[in-house]
Amino acid sequence: xxxxxxxxxxxxxxxxxxxxYLAMAWQIPTFPLPRPVDSDLFPKVLxxxxxILAGFLFFEKPTPIAGADEIDHEATQGPLLLTxxxxxxxxSIAIAAYALLLVPLGFxxxxxxxxxxxxxYYGYRRHLVNLATSLGVVLALYLTMTRVMDVxxxxxxxxx
Amino acid sequence: xxxxxxxxxxxxxxxxxINIAYVFAGVFAGTIIGMLPxxxxxxxxxxxxxxxFAMEPSSGLILMAGVYYGAIFGGSTSSILLxxxxxxxxxxxxxDGYPMAKQGLAGKALAIAAYSSFIGGTVSIVFLMLVAPLxxxxxxxxxxAEYFALMVLGLTAVVSLSDKSxxxxxxxxxxxxxxSIVGIDMQTGTERFTFGSAHLLDGxxxxxxxxxxxxxxxxxxxxxRGGGGKEVPRNVIGSLKLSRGEVKQxxxxxxxxxxxxxxxxxxxxxxxxxxxxxxxxxxKRIAKDGDTFGKGNIKGVAAPEAANNAACTGSFxxxxxxxxxxxxxTAVLLGALLVMGVTPGPMMLEQRxxxxxxxxxxxxxxxxxxxxxxxxxxxxxxxxLDLPRPLLLSLILIFCMIGVYGMSFSVFDLLLLLGFGLIGxxxxxxxxxxxxxxxxxxxxNIMEESMRRALQxxxxxxxxxxxxxxxxxxxxxxxxxxxxxxxxxxxKKVDASTAK
Numbered sequence: 001x002x003x004x005x006x007x008x009x010x011x012x013x014x015x016x017x018x019x020x021y022l023a024m025a026w027q028i029p030t031f032p033l034p035r036p037v038d039s040d041l042f043p044k045v046l047x048x049x050x051x052i053l054a055g056f057l058f059f060e061k062p063t064p065i066a067g068a069d070e071i072d073h074e075a076t077q078g079p080l081l082l083t084x085x086x087x088x089x090x091x092s093i094a095i096a097a098y099a100l101l102l103v104p105l106g107f108x109x110x111x112x113x114x115x116x117x118x119x120x121y122y123g124y125r126r127h128l129v130n131l132a133t134s135l136g137v138v139l140a141l142y143l144t145m146t147r148v149m150d151v152x153x154x155x156x157x158x159x160x
Numbered sequence: 161x162x163x164x165x166x167x168x169x170x171x172x173x174x175x176x177x178i179n180i181a182y183v184f185a186g187v188f189a190g191t192i193i194g195m196l197p198x199x200x201x202x203x204x205x206x207x208x209x210x211x212x213f214a215m216e217p218s219s220g221l222i223l224m225a226g227v228y229y230g231a232i233f234g235g236s237t238s239s240i241l242l243x244x245x246x247x248x249x250x251x252x253x254x255x256d257g258y259p260m261a262k263q264g265l266a267g268k269a270l271a272i273a274a275y276s277s278f279i280g281g282t283v284s285i286v287f288l289m290l291v292a293p294l295x296x297x298x299x300x301x302x303x304x305a306e307y308f309a310l311m312v313l314g315l316t317a318v319v320s321l322s323d324k325s326x327x328x329x330x331x332x333x334x335x336x337x338x339x340s341i342v343g344i345d346m347q348t349g350t351e352r353f354t355f356g357s358a359h360l361l362d363g364x365x366x367x368x369x370x371x372x373x374x375x376x377x378x379x380x381x382x383x384x385r386g387g388g389g390k391e392v393p394r395n396v397i398g399s400l401k402l403s404r405g406e407v408k409q410x411x412x413x414x415x416x417x418x419x420x421x422x423x424x425x426x427x428x429x430x431x432x433x434x435x436x437x438x439x440x441x442x443x444k445r446i447a448k449d450g451d452t453f454g455k456g457n458i459k460g461v462a463a464p465e466a467a468n469n470a471a472c473t474g475s476f477x478x479x480x481x482x483x484x485x486x487x488x489x490t491a492v493l494l495g496a497l498l499v500m501g502v503t504p505g506p507m508m509l510e511q512r513x514x515x516x517x518x519x520x521x522x523x524x525x526x527x528x529x530x531x532x533x534x535x536x537x538x539x540x541x542x543x544x545l546d547l548p549r550p551l552l553l554s555l556i557l558i559f560c561m562i563g564v565y566g567m568s569f570s571v572f573d574l575l576l577l578l579g580f581g582l583i584g585x586x587x588x589x590x591x592x593x594x595x596x597x598x599x600x601x602x603x604x605n606i607m608e609e610s611m612r613r614a615l616q617x618x619x620x621x622x623x624x625x626x627x628x629x630x631x632x633x634x635x636x637x638x639x640x641x642x643x644x645x646x647x648x649x650x651x652k653k654v655d656a657s658t659a660k
Contacts, residue, residue: 006590010590014331021338021353024353028350028352029350031348031350035348035616036615036616036618036619036620037611037612037615037616037620038348039345039347039348039350039352041612042341042608042611042612043338043341043352043353046334046337046338046341049330049334050331050334050335050338053327053330053331053334054331056327057327057328057331060325060327063325063591084383084384084385084386085384087383087384088380088383088384088585091379091380091383091557092578092581092582095557095561095574095577095578095581096575096578098561098574099561099571099574099575099578100571102561102565102571102574103571107562107565111558111561111562114554114557114558114561115554115555115557115558116554118550118553118554118557119548119550119551119553119554120550121550122383122549122550122553122554123550124548124550124551126548130551133551133555134551134554134555137555137558138558141558141559141562145210145562145566150214151210151213151214151566152569153562153565153566
């Protein structure tokens with residue numbers, strides 16, 4: 001059996017997604033009053049378009065991808081936690097944790113923790129400069145948003 | 161005379177102290193963000209949207225427009241100093257700008273970039289002032305069928321002019337429209353693709369998608385590319401002064417590229433990148449010393465810089481007069497305007513002349529700021545390039561978070577932002593262009609509404625789209641924009657095989 005290339009994999013995945021989308025589009029309820037165009041028409045057109053395009057992609061010859069060869073291959077040799085993909089995964093987990101902790105901890109504390117923590121994790125070793133800059137920027141943003149622009153941001157455990 | 165009176169009215173708004181401050185802040189912030197490699201004007205604009213929440217629409221757009229052309233200008237600085245264009249529109253600048261910097265003429269190259277940007281920007285504002293009202297008069301007669309066709313053309317043009325695969329561009333556009341119709345259908349009240357979640361009833365906000373697909377994905381991409389702790393090499397700037405002979409040499413290229421750039425910008429899908437490449441190649445072709453292009457020819461810096469700034473202003477024409485953005489960047493601007501409660505389009509000139517003329521007048525002031533304030537500050541601003549990358553990445557993350565949370569106060573949206581960041585990274589790695597997605601996201605709802613209104617008028621008869629001559633013409637151009645690149649590719653292949 002021949003191996004599938006990148007475009008064929010992508011075409012298959014997108015084709016499956018398009019099929020699932022079409023199945024959902026068929027479940028959109030019809031409007032009680034008769035209308036020339038109901039809510040389901042546009043999604044059905046989109047679903048079929050995506051399905052056809054996925055088919056085209058399946059048969060398109062893959063070209064070298066501009067960004068993929070720029071991945072830092074030197075870093076892949078280093079410690080597991082510092083490999084390029086680990087950096088993306090750790091950052092994603094940090095963002096998810098930030099989203100969940102934002103309200104209980106408050107904007108200033110959660111943002112400073114995220115900023116200082118990730119900066120140190122990315123390899124910046126001047127911790128005092130890191131803390132001062134992160135806290136300064138976060139506080140400036142917080143005060144501008146809450147005091148000047150009247151945009152609510154959670155204060156959390158801090159009294160202000 | 162009308163245009164002059166209106167411009168005076170616009171200056172009355174743009175010269176209010178608060179708006180002058182916004183122009184300066186926008187131009188300055190844009191210059192800094194545009195200078196940072198990787199962060200283009202789309203990311204810059206998306207990051208600035210939260211700041212415009214509480215502003216008057218005219219002030220908000222004045223700030224955003226300043227960020228836009230500031231980012232284009234700032235992009236040239238990193239192109240010249242580092243050979244790392246912060247913005248795609250300044251790639252052509254690096255062809256001769258970087259060789260000049262290597263010869264110790266960075267200051268001269270930066271000064272040429274600043275003068276060319278200023279003249280390109282100013283000339284194109286005059287064109288914008290003259291063309292926009294004429295076009296909006298024509299656009300008033302557009303019905304839903306014509307609008308639908310125009311939006312289809314906008315999308316296909318952006319897809320066809322992207323340097324990536326046509327199929328992948330179209331897929332990105334379809335996915336953009338799919339995201340845009342999530343939520344309650346405004347015409348029937350039917351829920352679509354909400355998966356029973358109350359968070360999705362109002363749909364997915366474009367800011368979440370824009371920040372995710374552009375800014376957050378860019379952070380992820382920078383993490384993948386590595387260089388976390390690497391510092392950027394420092395350059396010697398040198399003198400900023402130009403001799404008379406040099407001014408004479410660049411006068412022609414600047415004026416030609418300004419006009420060319422403006423009209424390129426007006427075309428849907430074109431914009432600063434194509435404008436700058438066209439300007440550069442035109443000058444290279446007509447110059448007597450064309451063979452020195454790419455080795456530090458000052459005309460090779462002047463032409464793309466004048467063209468990209470002119471194109472940037474030109475792209476405001478379809479946005480302000482038709483309400484249809486011609487590029488990803490102006491799509492983000494349209495989104496920002498909609499958040500502020502302003503719907504651009506042919507009626508904007510009558511309903512919101514303050515926004516329309518205020519922005520045009522502010523562009524003159526912004527261009528002046530770019531020249532008078534930014535040019536002497538360039539050596540100082542260039543120090544931003546010394547900002548440690550780890551700190552920069554973390555700060556961009558915080559800006560993304562505050563942007564999304566400050567708008568929706570929803571933790572769910574923060575998680576969505578993360579999801580779109582990862583999708584954006586995947587798109588980038590697998591060669592899917594992001595601009596068609598964001599444009600489709602903005603246009604999706606309006607497109608569906610126009611299509612349904614047209615079909616309601618015709619009683620469900622699809623021929624309405626080809627019965628109306630303007631709509632038919634636009635659809636034919638849209639089809640051509642997709643098929644011509646395919647024919648070109650095929651003829652290139654045939655040429656190559658015959659050559660073999």
